[in-house]
Amino acid sequence: MSWKPEIDHLRAREALAEKMGGDERVSRQKSQGKLTARDRVDALLDPGSFHEIGKIAGVADYAADGSLASFTPSNMITGRGRIEGRPVGVIADDFTVRGGAADAAIWQKMVQAEKFAGEYRMPLIRMVDGTGGGGSVKMLEKDPRTYIPETPGWEVVVANLGQIPVVSLALGPCAGLGAGRVAASHYSVMVKGLSQVFVAGPPVARAIGEDIDKEGLGGWEIQARNGVVDDAVDSELEAMAMARRFLSYVPGSVDDLPARLPSRDPIDRKEEFLVSIVPRDRVTPYKSRRIVEACVDAGSFFEMGKAWGRSIITGFARLDGWPVAIMAGDPYVLDGAWTADAARKVERFVDLANTFHLPIVHFVDCPGFAVGRKHEQAGVTRAGIRAMSAIYQARVPFCAVVMRKAYGLAGSAMFNPSRAKARFCWPSGDWGSLPMDGGVEAAFRRELESHPDPATRLAEIKAWMEGLRSPFRTAESFYAEEIIDPRDTRPLLCEWAGLARRVLQTGPVSTHMRP
Template structure:
């Protein structure tokens, strides 16, 4: 006697599961230009590394003599794999089974993978394609009652996000719980024209009086520009590459430190272009990404959130092989002023870096918080104070490189200035409680009004205060700790990161109240 017959039955059920929703739904999926769930897992994971869990879970139909007649698998494929050689938990939706709706799901699979990721300290990667929430009205025919809403597993999501990286790839229409899972992540990606993210789809919006398409309601131009998702790519293959690259900078959990890779760039490299990259007129914008690329390890900058909060550039990079977080003011957008969405972006990025123990390099160019009715209507004051609090709550070292402007409250949030100021200033530095331009006219309004030659007096005042605002005057009082040759920036950042790494301690982050 042996169990060979049972193993044959197991293999038969596994083959049925591999058919997913069936021939016709699979063809429809491919006809939309989408990969199937099993193709996605194969592309994302290291070759041959995926170990599936719950493969034969689903809905079975039996004959009168209890023989299996038909089998429809659950609409999620779950398991463990490796990405870049590191273990991850994978939770992937199958749109070919009831469009990813909850009446075809087994919630235990989702909850188990989230628990496994947190308990066994490995990142969770979700490939989301469907609703995954309360199902459709049609499902009430099978279960003729309504219910008071709850979200099983959300406590596990909240806990899991405090433990391990959550990465969400939106690979189709993501509605309800599907949209919630996209947003409940440390990093999320959409595919142009293929994925949409919304609380409820067009039929619900139409019933409420808005006649819109899926793309108009929740396409990438909306969700990437409002910060609901972080990055946008052109193809599913790009989404998998992006997820793998993001994870390469992070530790597997908060209980570990990020991994240093073998340096592929000389630590003492000095770029001549840095000496002239900032225009001497103090007004003309420059491209901050060129400064980033010239100072971090060659080709290592990975930008996050490019489409929103565009007054600041955020991302990850490596310096001498060590992973770091990057912030850089972008004067091409309102001169780098911090609008409400810029503040939200700073808050989110500082939280990411602090949670996963990444020191931060902040290339500072900030004329202050955005001013005006539009900025105030958007809530810049509250968002700004939250960003300030997030910077001060961060428990990782921050090195600030003051490139040009640093004015007002927002200009002060280059680091937690109650701690040791590891800071370098370029000769182009321009700082104060408020900009000279306009400030002189306001402060000397009476004198200018009474002067015989107001223009000559204004010119004289500007010359006087131009001398006062010299960064060398600030350095004389040790209020600018070091003014450096811009070409020395990279070697100094390499020095910083070696010192910063000694201070890092793994563990769960504890954050206090935010206004």
């Protein structure tokens, strides 16, 4: 006796699941310039590697004789596959079935996918295109009662942030639980003009007196600039490419170390322009991204969070093939001062690097925390101290390259100075507890007021102080461990990256990243 009739029935149900929300809704999805959930899975993963789980889960209607009359699949596709040969978990919302509403997704599928990725130690990619967790008001017709809200499986979502890399791609309107799933990740990307992220959509906003459309409420220009998402790109395929690139720098889980890749870039490469890129006048900005790119393996710098907290640059790169995390002050934005947003960006990024065992290279140019009423109202002090705490708590090695300014509390947070210092200072280094510029007149006010030639005396004082601020005087007392030729930065960093690898430890950390 054969089970072939049941296998045929299984194949028929699978075929129904592949129709998703039906031809009309699939056509509507494509007419909006969006890929379907199944197209997205195919585009993301290595060809032929997807193994779907729960394909025939959904809502079925049966005829009087017990035969299947109709079937609507769950609007969440889950399973596992491979990216560059590495196993990954996948969750893809299907907007063609009730707009991706979570109450049509069968919540156990999402929880199972999250659990499987976490327990089997593989990265998880969520492709989010759906609404909130409670469905719509229309659901009250089927279930005539309200409920005290819970979010089943959220403890798994939180736990995964300390165990495996989690990437979220916002590929349509993401409201409520959808927005939460985007934010609860290590790396998130929106597609410009196609995706929006918000707690609740325009109809709910209108109920509180705001007449606004989806883009104005939660478009990329809002969410990429406030740090809710890390990046925004022009197409779904570009978002998937960003996800793949992010994953190339991190291990499959905290139980592994990031992989080294072959590098054809000589470690002794020295860029001549580095000796003159920092202006002598201390106020003219320069392009610190150009410095980063000159020092890391060619083409390896992957910047994250470019649109927010812009006085600090963050991203991943490679040094002699070793993956590292990069921070760099940007003097084009508030002279590199840490705003509240920049400090939050630092805290989140350091926690990310610490969670996945990535050594951190900090290219330092920081005049301190941002000063002024606006920044105080934004909570710069608490945000800054949280960033400093993250740096002091991190157990991964830090290496600082002091390009120019290092002042005050923020300037002191180039690494945890209680540990062995790996630091290379350029001759352009300028540091102290407070900037000297602008403070001379106040400090010597009485002397200048009583002097017969105040202008000449002020010039003498400034010349004297200029000599004191020489980085060579700092090095005399070993407060600066090394003054280096900027052109030697890459070779020294490549050597350091190899040394840092020796002390990296696997396993979960006590202060892993939170959203």
